[in-house]
Each structure stands twice: as C-alpha cells, then as structure tokens.
Amino acid sequence: MSKKSTEPGQFEQSMQELEQIVQQLEQGELTLEQALTQFERGIVLVKHSQQQLQAAEQKVQILLQQQGSEQLQPFSPQAGD
Template sequence: MTTRKKADTQTFEQSMQELENLVSQMEQGDLPLEEALKSFERGIELVRNSQQKLKDAEQKIQILTTQNGQQTLDVFETNN
C-alpha cells in the first residue's frame, strides 16, 4: 500500500494512485466495516484535495493565457 501522507502534501498523481488503491481494496469487499469507513473517508479527502489542485491549475492556466483582459491563446475545443 502507498505510504499515507496528508492529502494536501501529495502530488495530484500520488493522490490518484492512493485513491485507485483504496477503491481496489474496497471493491474486493474483504475490509471490516470500520476499515472500509476509514478508507471511504480517506478517499473523500483525496478527491476533495485533488479537485482543488485541478481548480488551482485551471486558474493558473487562465491567468497565464490572459493578458490585459484579453485571451492570448485560442480556446481549445474537442470534436466530441
């Protein structure tokens, strides 16, 4: 298992790896109720911190692509 660090000190990638490990363990259904609850709580903490990191990154990108109130790069659109 990944060494458990405080979620806000982990990189986004480390948080995602720990979250994947937690989900995998929980899907097996072998955890006692108390441990499953602790894993669920840890997962929520990881998700919230990861969402904040993504939001911060998005804001940085927005700042970097805006100059004098004008977008300096074209908006990326997918063809979905």
C-alpha cells in the same frame, strides 16, 4: 501498511492512492471499520485533488489572459502523435 498523512501529496500520488482504495473497497475483504476509514481517506483525496485541478485551471486562465486569449481552447493533438 504505513500510516498516511492527512494531507495528500501531489495530484498523481493522490490519484494512485485513490485507485488503490477503490480496488480495496470493491474486493469487499475489508472490515466495516477498515472500509469506513478507507472511504474517509478517499473523500480527503478527492477534495484535495479537486482543489489542485481548480488551481491549475486558474493558472491556465491567467496565462491565456496574459496572451490576450480569454477562453480556453479545445485541445487538438497534432497529426502523427
């Protein structure tokens, strides 16, 4: 297994890696040290992903304000999707 950087990449990659970590931890085949290392990596990924989501939400809020709408509207998919 290659060494992961301490700074996660894109959101989707972070989520995929987080899913892999959860699977490894659920299998229970890791040593205590390996499990702790994976858990720490998971915490880093979660924090970074939360920051990315907050930044995206802020961008959406700014775009809506520029359009004269100050609140997020619920998403409703169009018929036929």
